[in-house]
Amino acid sequence: MKSITRKPIDAPAWTLGRGLPQAGRYASSRLSEDELHDGSLILVNKAHPVATCTLRLEDVTNGMLQAAGREEPRIRLDAECLAQLSALLDACEGGDRIAVVSGYRSKQTQRDIYADKLRERGRAYTESYVALPGASEHQTGLAVDVGLAGRGLDYIAPSFPEDEGPSAAFRRLAPEYGFVQRYQESKTEITGIACEPWHYRYVGRPHAAIMTRENLCLEEYTSYLKQYAFGKAHLLFTDGVRTYEIYYVAALPGGTDVPVPGAGESAGWELSGNNRDGYVVAAVYDKEPIRHVR
Template sequence: MIPITRNSIDSKTITLRSGVPLANAYRTVYLNEEQVGCGNLILVNADHPVRKVEPRLAPVAGKLLMAAGKEEPDVALDTVSLAQLTALLDACGARKKIVVVSGYRSKDVQRMIFMDTLVKRGPAYTESYVALPGASEHQTGLAVDVGLASRRLHYIAPSFGEGSADAGRFKRLAPAYGFIQRYEEEKTPITGIACEPWHYRYVGYPHAAVMTDKNLCLEEYTAFLKKHAFASEHLIVEDGDRRFEIYYVEAAPGLTAVPVPNDKDAEWDVSGNNVDGFVVTASYRKEPRRHGR
């Protein structure tokens, strides 16, 4: 059991608890091993590099301000991430104050950036701020670097958060739109990356809100969700409008049978964790009938 906790996220109070499954019934979908590396919740780091990810990209140009440079002249993001980032900037009132510095990078571009930074800044700086080729979240299209439009911006470490009200508002509202600051200073021993106030990662709602509430980085959250396997108590999240049911399914060799809600009141999504399994997130707008197995 996890204790019931409450936290205000963008004027909403979320409640977390462990609980019994919420759907009236479940059906099975089958996912292959490659799909463990796909979805909004994939963990990408030096120990868990990007697998076969083919992001659905949309250009940032014409939608948001961007600080395009020679390293990344055509900034693009995952389509859902871009839509949510746009909504977040609108909520912040910062469309003309915050710019997109970096989005999707191919493995080859990441290799070029890594080697260039290594030559110019040395190994200590490079290892702290630049992920290895193949181990960068930017390769998924789900990560975005942002900066303040009023300041001169460095591509690797753009200015963001240093006493800025706009940056503070962005960070405060980000979880409600599915974003987390991926690399916090206190989590450096776990993530292996120094604090990056400019680097945000889309994981989706309510996951970003839960991570913020429990002060978990993505490495910790991936382990936390494994405690809520389908056959045990699920993670239940409520925010006043919706009730969410979240649970983990361990991947099997070949195809994995993943139970999903077979309920007319439920919308669901499945994401791989890029480690060893899948996470199901179901949303209920109406009060579902609880039951036991």
């Protein structure tokens, strides 16, 4: 799989539209049924638990502040998520104020945390802020909890004010580095989780920018992309420098041949299952869209 070179997005230049397939030709990438449950765009919630997600974990080091607790003395994250988190902390100049509180958790760790919080805080609190074992994004390594250091950070609900200095800058720049605030107050009825200003999910670029621009949570974005089936109208996102072509391919029993831009057609492409019913391809071109539709 090719990877897309990361470059910060200039938010005022964002444009979103629809276009016909942008590549002159497409090749085929054969994916197994297991790969439906892998990638940066997998939807994880009660209805769509973690399945066969491939873990690519690295320790949180490189001078990042950590607020490790007894529940998670060794904090780890997906390698790409960790690299982009490091870049985001540099960009928002928050490396000396923002601490990493939680990253990857095993299913057993999540089970222990859930049971502990039931005893300590009761059912209402636990069901609002702690995902069920198997239904936690933390089991993918793609979710990170952050908090402002020096505030006696709570492991489950660390302090991360929405409008204060480094945390405000972190929130504003997060989409440029592939992160979204996963649980927002306006989306609680959809996600089933209360507002968590500290919980960020890595979905990659350009998806984080689109979700932010269109005010979509991951449940909504997963459904939204299905209207852009391959070969019809594709979703086009331009950041002022590059054009991203995004389309959906439904999963088939026994494996799926997913069309991807052929050699020499694009600067790169990324592919992810959605842990639900299909795959999403995001290709990037160093040019303006060449085929538009209304």
